[in-house]
Amino acid sequence: MTGTGIGAPVRRKEDQRFITGAGRYTDDLSRPGQAHAYFLRSPHAHAKILSIDTAAARAMPGVVAILTGDDLAADKIGGLICGWMIHSKDGSPMKAGPHPALAQGKVRYVGDHVAVVIADTYAQARDAAEAIEVAYEVLPAVVDARAAQKAGAPQVHDVADDNTVFRWHLGDKASTDAAFARAAHVTKIDLVNNRLVPNPMEPRAAVGEYDPGNESYTLFTTSQNPHVARLVLSAFIGVAPEHKLRVIAPDVGGGFGSKIFIYAEETVCVWAARKVGRPVRWTSDRTEAFLSDAHGRDHATHAELAMDENGKIIGLRAQTIANLGAYLSTFSSSVPTYLYAPLLSGSYDIPAIYAEVDGVYTNTAPVDAYRGAGRPEATFVVERLVEVAARELGMDPAKFRKRNYVKRFPHQTPVIMTYDAGDYGASMDKALELADYKGFSRRKRESARRGKLRGIGFSSYIEACGIAPSQAVGSLGAGVGLWESAEVRVNPTGSIEVLTGSHSHGQGHETTFAQLVCDRLGVPIENVIIVHGDTDKVQFGMGTYGSRSGAVGMSAIAKAIDKVIVKGKKVAAHVLEAAEADIEFKDGKFTVAGTDRGVGFADVALQAYIAHKFSGQDLEPGLKEGAFYDPTNFTFPAGVHICELEIDPDTGVTTIERWTAVDDFGVIINPMIVEGQVHGGIAQGVGQALHEGAIYDESGQLVTASFMDYRMPRAADLPSFQVGMTVTPCPSNPLGIKGCGEAGAIAAPAAVMNAITDALGHEDIAMPATPQAVWRAAQKNAAMRVAAE
Amino acid sequence: MLEVDKDRARHAVQPQHAFLVTLKVNGEEHRLNVDARTTLLDALRDRLHLTGTKKGCGLGQCGACTIIVDGRRVVSCLTLAVMNQGKEITTIEGLANGALHPVQQAFIEHDAFQCGYCTPGQIMSAVGLIQEGRTRSDDEIRENMSGNLCRCGAYTNIVDAIKDAIAHGLDPREAMTQAVEAIAQDAGREA
Numbered sequence: 007m008t009g010t011g012i013g014a015p016v017r018r019k020e021d022q023r024f025i026t027g028a029g030r031y032t033d034d035l036s037r038p039g040q041a042h043a044y045f046l047r048s049p050h051a052h053a054k055i056l057s058i059d060t061a062a063a064r065a066m067p068g069v070v071a072i073l074t075g076d077d078l079a080a081d082k083i084g085g086l087i088c089g090w091m092i093h094s095k096d097g098s099p100m101k102a103g104p105h106p107a108l109a110q111g112k113v114r115y116v117g118d119h120v121a122v123v124i125a126d127t128y129a130q131a132r133d134a135a136e137a138i139e140v141a142y143e144v145l146p147a148v149v150d151a152r153a154a155q156k157a158g159a160p161q162v163h164d165v166a167d168d169n170t171v172f173r174w175h176l177g178d179k180a181s182t183d184a185a186f187a188r189a190a191h192v193t194k195i196d197l198v199n200n201r202l203v204p205n206p207m208e209p210r211a212a213v214g215e216y217d218p219g220n221e222s223y224t225l226f227t228t229s230q231n232p233h234v235a236r237l238v239l240s241a242f243i244g245v246a247p248e249h250k251l252r253v254i255a256p257d258v259g260g261g262f263g264s265k266i267f268i269y270a271e272e273t274v275c276v277w278a279a280r281k282v283g284r285p286v287r288w289t290s291d292r293t294e295a296f297l298s299d300a301h302g303r304d305h306a307t308h309a310e311l312a313m314d315e316n317g318k319i320i321g322l323r324a325q326t327i328a329n330l331g332a333y334l335s336t337f338s339s340s341v342p343t344y345l346y347a348p349l350l351s352g353s354y355d356i357p358a359i360y361a362e363v364d365g366v367y368t369n370t371a372p373v374d375a376y377r378g379a380g381r382p383e384a385t386f387v388v389e390r391l392v393e394v395a396a397r398e399l400g401m402d403p404a405k406f407r408k409r410n411y412v413k414r415f416p417h418q419t420p421v422i423m424t425y426d427a428g429d430y431g432a433s434m435d436k437a438l439e440l441a442d443y444k445g446f447s448r449r450k451r452e453s454a455r456r457g458k459l460r461g462i463g464f465s466s467y468i469e470a471c472g473i474a475p476s477q478a479v480g481s482l483g484a485g486v487g488l489w490e491s492a493e494v495r496v497n498p499t500g501s502i503e504v505l506t507g508s509h510s511h512g513q514g515h516e517t518t519f520a521q522l523v524c525d526r527l528g529v530p531i532e533n534v535i536i537v538h539g540d541t542d543k544v545q546f547g548m549g550t551y552g553s554r555s556g557a558v559g560m561s562a563i564a565k566a567i568d569k570v571i572v573k574g575k576k577v578a579a580h581v582l583e584a585a586e587a588d589i590e591f592k593d594g595k596f597t598v599a600g601t602d603r604g605v606g607f608a609d610v611a612l613q614a615y616i617a618h619k620f621s622g623q624d625l626e627p628g629l630k631e632g633a634f635y636d637p638t639n640f641t642f643p644a645g646v647h648i649c650e651l652e653i654d655p656d657t658g659v660t661t662i663e664r665w666t667a668v669d670d671f672g673v674i675i676n677p678m679i680v681e682g683q684v685h686g687g688i689a690q691g692v693g694q695a696l697h698e699g700a701i702y703d704e705s706g707q708l709v710t711a712s713f714m715d716y717r718m719p720r721a722a723d724l725p726s727f728q729v730g731m732t733v734t735p736c737p738s739n740p741l742g743i744k745g746c747g748e749a750g751a752i753a754a755p756a757a758v759m760n761a762i763t764d765a766l767g768h769e770d771i772a773m774p775a776t777p778q779a780v781w782r783a784a785q786k787n788a789a790m791r792v793a794a795e
Numbered sequence: 796m797l798e799v800d801k802d803r804a805r806h807a808v809q810p811q812h813a814f815l816v817t818l819k820v821n822g823e824e825h826r827l828n829v830d831a832r833t834t835l836l837d838a839l840r841d842r843l844h845l846t847g848t849k850k851g852c853g854l855g856q857c858g859a860c861t862i863i864v865d866g867r868r869v870v871s872c873l874t875l876a877v878m879n880q881g882k883e884i885t886t887i888e889g890l891a892n893g894a895l896h897p898v899q900q901a902f903i904e905h906d907a908f909q910c911g912y913c914t915p916g917q918i919m920s921a922v923g924l925i926q927e928g929r930t931r932s933d934d935e936i937r938e939n940m941s942g943n944l945c946r947c948g949a950y951t952n953i954v955d956a957i958k959d960a961i962a963h964g965l966d967p968r969e970a971m972t973q974a975v976e977a978i979a980q981d982a983g984r985e986a
Contacts, residue, residue, distance in 0.1 A: 017903050024911030025899040025918060027847015027887035034846035129832075207851045207859055207946050208912040259849070259912025260946050292852035512910030512947050682906045682949060689948025713856035713944065721950040722937040750948075 011525030012741075015678035019531070020516040029257045032211040032226050037285035040213070041070050043275060044131035045288070046121040046138055047297065048113035051147035051369035051706020052160060055111055055140060058121060063137035068130030071282045072138065073274070074121045075110035083107065083277055086268060087242045088334035089485035092172045092343050092365070100172040100365070103163025105333040107243070107270035107277075113142070114162055114332035115369050116706055117297030119270045124282055147369040147706035151329035152306055154368045162332055162367035171330055171365040172339070176347040177421050182360035185321030189312035193395040199383045199755075200773045201304035201329065201700040202693075203716055204376050206511075208259020209290035210299060214275030216283070222250040223279065227272045229255040229539075230265045230509050231549020234486065236541050238268045238336070245277045255539040258511035262690070263375035264299045265511070266551050267336040271298075296711040301700055302376020304329035305342060305383050311391040317399055319410045321358040322350055324387055328373070330365045335374035339365060344422075344482050345380025345470075345552075351419035352388035353430045353468045353644055354410040359420045369706045375551065377690055377751040378469070385467040389756035393464065394769060403760070404443065407466050408434055423470055425642050427734045430466065433668045437646040440728050441666035446650065449663075459653040459784065460663075461765025464646065465757035471745035472557030472641035472738070489636035490554070491547050492562035494523070494570050496629040498615040500608025501533040504566075507547010508559030509539050513747060514679040515555060521675055522560055522741070526567045527607055528594020545632075553643070553745030556675065561739045562635035569631035574610050577629070580620040581605050581613050639738035643745050645669035647688070649757035653765045655788070658781025660696060660762065665727045667753070672736040672744035680746045681729050687750020688727060693719035694751075695758035699774045717776070816880045820845065821889025829876045835869075836860045838876035839886060847887040847915050851944065858943030861916040861923075862886050868923035870942075887915035890922065897960045898922050905956035909947035917943050921957045930961055 010016050023029050060072040086105040093099055104110070108119050121138055125131035146160040153159055154169040162169055186192060213226040223246040229235050232253040240248035258265060271288050278286045290298070305326050312321035328342030347361040378385075396406035411430040418424050438444075446462050453460035473479070476487030493505040502523055508515055520534040537543050550559070571591050578596035579586040588599045597604035605613075610629075613619050617627035650664040667684055674680050697717035701710045710716040735742030755773060762780065763769050768790075771783040812831040817824055820843060827842050836853075839845045839862075848871060851859030855873040862871045863885040890896045898921050901907070908914040920943045924930060929939045936954050945953065 018906070020911075021903045021908075024908060024914050025887075025895070025902050026891055027845070027915050029847075029911050031846075031849075031912065033850070034840075036841075036844065129830075205946055206910070206912070207857065207944060208849070208910070209851070257911065260910040262946065289850075292854060292857070514909070678906050682909060682947075682952065685951050686909060686948030689950065690946075712854060713852055714854075718944050718946070719948065719950075720944065721940040721953065722934070724948075724950050726933075726951050726954075 010531040011521055012673070012675050014521065014676065016517055016521055016531065016676055018514050018517040018679070019520060020514065031208055031257045031259055032213060032228050033289045035213060035226055035256070037213055037215060037287065040285040040287050041124045041126060041282060042128040042131050043278065043286050043288040044123045044128065044135050045119050045271065046123065046135040048109065048116060048118040048120055050113060050142055050144050051116050051149070052145040053113050053142040054145065055109060055113060055120065056143055057141045059139040060121065062139070063123065063134040066130065066134040066137055068126035069134045070124045070126065070284065071278065072121055072123050073108065073278060073281070075106050075108040078106060078108050079110060081277065083245055084243045086270060086273065086333070087238060087336065088339055089336055090340035091483040091485070092174055092339045093483070094173045095175045100339055101166040102171065102334050103165045107273040115371055116708055117294065117371060118332065122274050122278065124278055124286055149368050149370050149702040149704065149706050151304070151327045151366040151368055154366050155327070155364065160369070162369060166367055169367040171334065171367060173364050174343050175360070175362045177360035178358065179360045182321050182323050182358040185358040186310065186312045186323065189320060190315040191313045191399060193311045193391055193398055195309055195390055195394055197307045197309065197387060197390060198772050199303045199305040199307070199386055200694060200698070202302040202376055202698050203296055203700050204262045204264035204299055204302060205295065205718060206260030206262055206264060209292060209295045210265065210269065210271065211289040212272035212275040213285055213287040214279035215285040216280040222252070223276050224252045224254065225272055225276050226254045226256060228258050228265050229253065230258070230261040230511060230551055232509065232539055232541055233507060233547045234549055235268050235272070239273060239276060243273055245273055252542045255509055258509070261511045262377040263302065263379055263551060266549065267300050267374055292713070293711050296716065297708055298371060300335045300372045300374035301331065302373065303383060304373050307387055309387045309391055311395050313395060313399065317401055317406060317409060319354055319356050322356050322391070323359070324350060324361045326361065326363045328363055328365050329368050329370065331368060331370045331372035333372045335372035338372060338374040340484070341375050341380045342383070346384050348422040349381050349384035349468065349470060350388060351421055351423070352385065352392070353412060353466050355412045355417070357420065370702055377687065378748040379552065381469045381748065382691070382752045382755060385465065385752050386756050389465045389467065390759060393760040403464050404434060404438055407464065424639065426639055426737050428642060428644050428670060429732060429734050430644055432732045433644065433646045433670055434466065436730050436732060437648050437666050437668040440668065440730050441648040441650065441664060453652050459655055459765040461651055461653070461761040463649045463757045463760025463762070463764055465753040465760065466646045467749065467753040468642055468644040469748060469752050470640040471553035471643055471748070472637050473552035473554050474637060474640050476636050486548065487636070488548055489634050490558040490562040491545065491632065491634050492559070492566045493630065493632040494563065494566040496570060496611045498612050500529060500611040502527070502529060503535050503537055504563055505537045505544045506559055506563060507544055507549065508555040509550045511550070513550065513555060514676065518556070518675045518679060519560060519563060522563055523567065526564065529607060553747040556743040557641045557736065557739050557745050558635060558637050560741055560743060561637070562633050564740050565633035565635050566631045569633060570629060573629060573631060574607070576625055577610050577614045577620065578605055581610065637739060641672065641736045641738060641744040643669065643671050643749055645749060645753065647753040647757045649761040651758070651761045651765065653762065653780055653784060655784035658777035658784060660775060660780055662692065662725050665725055667727060667750070668730040668732060669746065669749050670732045670734055670744070671746040672733065673742035674731065683746045684729050684750050685727055687748060688754045689719050689724055690751040691754020692724060692758060695755040695773050695775060697774050697776065814877045816877050818876065818879060818884060819881065820884045821886060831875065831877055833876045834872050835874045835876045835879050836871035839871060845886050845888050849912055849915055851913065858920060859913050859916040861919045861943065863919055863923055866926065868920055887919060890918065896922065897963055898957070901956040901960040901963070905952045905959060907952040907956040908945070908949050913943060913945045917945065917953055925957065925961060930957060
C-alpha cells in the first residue's frame with residue numbers, strides 16, 4: 007500500500023469543487039437561447055381526460071409551445087419502458103400497461119404528466135400552465151395494494167384485470183410446507199415496509215438540445231446511468247438515434263436509486279428541443295419531486311419461520327404484496343422479485359424457503375429501486391422474524407443467530423444465491439464487544455430508574471451486490487447485461503485518464519478509482535483523472551446502483567490496467583533491449599529481472615507514443631487499453647448492526663443511544679469513504695424506521711409532499727456511530743471487493759424495530775415508529791400492566 | 796462593478812413591477828433589474844450566475860440555499876432580492892480567499908459530505924453557527940444544524956468538522972469577520 011493506494015483514507019479529489027461552490031450540476035448549466043419547460047400534472051389520482059384546451063394558454067406571454075400526449079403520438083414517440091420481464095408462476099408474462107411520457111386519454115396518479123408548457127421563462131411557463139383547461143372525468147382511485155386486488159376495485163390499467171401485474175414465486179413450496187409440518191415451533195409475523203420518497207437533495211433536472219446542422223441531440227440530465235438512458239431513449243422510446251444522442255450526467259446531487267430510471271421529463275425535453283428549435287430545460291421543484299420521483303419499498307408481507315426442537319431454523323415462507331404504483335418504472339418489476347426473495351435466506355442456513363410475491367398497480371407514483379432495493383425489504387422480514395423467534399423460544403437473539411448462521415462457504419441457498427465468502431460469527435462477536443452487550447442489562451436498569459424504556463436490537467443483514475453476471479440476470483428476465491466497461495488512456499507524459507461506465511454522484515469514484523490506478527501503476531494520484539457521465543467520452547457503461555461500482559466498475563479498470571502493463575512490458579523490452587519475458591513491473595518501474603536496469607512508467611509511456619525504439623509493424627504505438635468486465639457472481643456484503651435506544655413512554659420520543667456497525671465489505675479501497683457510506687445508509691434506514699413514510703389519502707392525494715410533512719432524518723436525530731470492519735475478501739472479482747453503498751439502509755430498519763419492540767416488550771408497532779406511534783404502543787404497555795395487576 | 800444580467804435574451808420581456816437593485820455579494824456590487832417577486836436565491840443563481848448556492852426545495856425547508864446576510868444565516872429562497880439592497884451578502888463562492896476557509900478545510904478532512912449538493916448550505920450554516928457561538932456541545936451543534944438536510948447522511952462527520960474548525964483556532968466570534976475582511980481585501984485587489 008502506498009500513501010494513496012488501495013486501503014488508504016485518501017481525502018477526496020472531487021471535494022475542492024464542491025466546497026467552493028464550483029460543482030456543476032444540471033440546473034447550474036445555462037444554455038444559449040434556452041427555453042423553460044413546466045409540466046402540467048394531474049390533480050386527480052385517476053381520471054379520464056375528456057379534452058385539453060390550450061388556446062388561452064398559448065396566447066400567454068412568452069409561451070413557445072404547449073405539447074400533449076397527442077403530439078407525442080403524432081410523432082410516434084414510444085412509451086416509457088420497464089426493462090425487466092417477470093413471469094407469473096403460471097408462466098404468463100407480467101401485465102404491463104402503456105406508459106406514455108405525456109398522458110394519453112387517462113391519468114393514473116396525482117402528478118401524472120398531462121401537458122408541457124415551454125416558454126421563455128419558467129414563471130411564464132408556469133403561469134400559462136394554469137390557463138390550460140383540462141376536462142376530467144374523475145374515476146374512483148385505489149392507493150393500497152391489498153385493496154387494489156379486491157373484487158370491484160378501480161382498475162388502473164385495462165391489461166391487468168385485478169390490478170395484478172404478476173403473481174410470482176420462488177423456491178420449493180412442497181419441501182417448505184413439509185418443513186413447517188414437522189416444525190417444533192413456528193413464528194409468524196405481519197409486516198408493512200413503509201413507502202419512502204428518495205429525496206436526493208438535488209431535484210431531478212434535464213436540458214434537451216438539438217443541433218440541426220448535425221441532426222444530433224444532447225441531453226444533460228441527473229442520471230446515475232447516462233448510457234442506459236441513451237439506450238432506452240433511442241432504442242425503445244425512439245426520440246433520437248443512439249449515435250446522434252449524447253447524454254451527459256454532470257455532477258449529480260445524490261440518487262439513491264431514484265435517478266436510475268428514465269422518466270417522462272427528460273424524454274420530453276429531448277423531443278421538444280427539436281420541435282421548438284431551442285434548448286429546453288426543466289428542473290423539478292420539491293413538490294414535483296415528491297409527486298413524481300419513483301418511490302421506494304411499500305410492501306405488505308406475511309412471513310413464517312419454522313424451527314426444530316433445537317432452535318435450528320428449518321424453513322421460511324413469505325407472502326408479499328408489492329405496490330408498484332400506477333406505471334411500471336424502469337426496473338420496478340425486479341425489485342420485489344429477484345432483488346428481494348433471493349435474500350430471504352439472510353445470513354442463515356435455511357434448507358427450505360418459499361416466497362410468493364404479487365406486484366400490484368395502484369393510483370400512486372411508480373415505485374422502483376431505492377437504496378438497497380428489495381434487499382432492505384428482505385432483511386426486514388428475515389431479521390424481524392429471527393428476532394421474534396428468539397424471543398418466543400426464550401433464547402438470546404445473538405446466540406440464536408449464531409446457531410443458525412451459514413458457516414461453510416460456498417453455500418448454496420434454496421433461493422438462487424451461492425454465498426461465496428463470509429464469517430458472520432466474527433462480525434457478530436466483534437459487534438457484541440463494541441456494543442458492550444454484556445453491559446446492556448445494567449444500562450436498561452439505569453434507564454428504568456429514570457422512567458425510560460431501553461431496548462437493544464440486532465440486524466444481521468446480508469445483501470447481494472456487484473450486480474451481476476449478465477447471463478444469470480438475463481435468465482431471470484433482465485433486459486440488459488450488467489457488466490461494466492473501462493478504458494485506461496495513458497498520455498505521452500505518463501498522466502492517465504480512466505474512462506468508466508460507472509457514475510459518481512457522491513460515492514467518491516474520482517478518488518477511489520484513482521487509488522486503484524495509483525496502486526497498480528505506481529503513478530502519483532494527482533496524475534490520474536477519472537472521466538465518467540458523458541456518452542461521447544465513455545463508449546458504454548451500465549452505471550451506478552446496487553453497490554456495483556467497486557466490485558464491477560473497478561474490476562473493469564483493473565482488467566484494463568493489466569492490459570496496459572502487458573503492453574508496457576513490450577515497449578520496455580525494446581527500450582531496455584531485453585526479452586519481453588524478462589521484464590518485470592513493480593512500483594511504477596519496468597525492470598529487467600535480476601538486473602538493476604529499468605525504466606520508469608512515464609518514460610515507457612513516452613516511448614510508446616514516439617515509437618522510435620521499436621518497429622510500428624511489430625508493435626502498435628500508443629498506450630491505451632479497454633476492458634469489459636462481466637462479474638462471475640453476485641457479491642455478498644454482510645454484517646451485524648446493533649441499535650440501542652431509549653424510549654420516553656410519556657412523550658413517545660425515541661432516542662438512539664448507541665449504534666454499532668460491523669460490516670464485511672471485502673477489500674476496502676478507502677476506509678474513510680466506506681465509513682461515510684455506512685453512516686449515510688444508517689441515516690436513511692433510521693429515517694425509514696422512525697420518521698419517514700409517504701402517505702396517500704383515500705382519494706389518492708399525497709399528503710406528505712413537502713419536507714414539513716415528510717419527516718427526513720436531521721442532524722439532531724442521529725448519534726455518532728461505532729463502525730467496525732471484518733474482512734473476508736470476495737473471491738468473485740479480481741479486487742476482492744463486495745460493495746458498501748447500501749448496507750446501512752439495508753441493516754438499519756430491522757435493528758431499530760427490534761430495539762423498539764425489545765424496549766416495549768411487545769411487537770405491536772409498525773414503521774415509521776413516530777413519537778405518536780411509540781406513545782400509543784407504550785400506553786398499551788401501561789394498560790397491560792394495569793390488567794396484570 | 797461587474798457586468799450584470801449576462802443572459803439578456805431570457806429577459807427580453809420587460810418584467811412587471813421591475814426594480815433596479817444593488818446587491819453587494821462577496822464584496823462586489825451588482826446592479827440589476829429584477830421582478831419584485833424574484834427571490835434572492837434566484838437572483839444569485841440565474842442573474843449573477845453564482846450557482847454555488849443550491850435550491851433544494853424553494854420553500855425554506857431544507858437549508859441548501861443558506862447564505863450569510865449582514866452576519867446572519869438566511870435561507871435565500873425565502874427572501875426577495877429587492878429586500879436585500881445594500882446588505883452584505885456572502886455566498887459559498889466568497890468564503891475562500893486563496894486558502895480555504897477553516898470550515899471548508901475541515902469539511903474535506905472529516906469527509907463531511909458526499910454528493911456535495913447540500914454542502915454549500917451546510918458550510919455557510921456552520922460558519923454562521925460558529926459565529927453565533929452556539930457550538931458549546933455536540934448536541935447544540937446538531938440541534939442548530941438541523942435546518943440543513945443532508946440526504947447522504949453525513950451528519951456525524953459534519954458535526955466533527957465543525958468541532959475541528961473551532962479547535963483549529965477559528966475563534967467563533969472572529970469567523971465571520973475573517974470571512975468578510977477576506978472578501979473586502981479580495982475585492983480591493985481586483986479593483
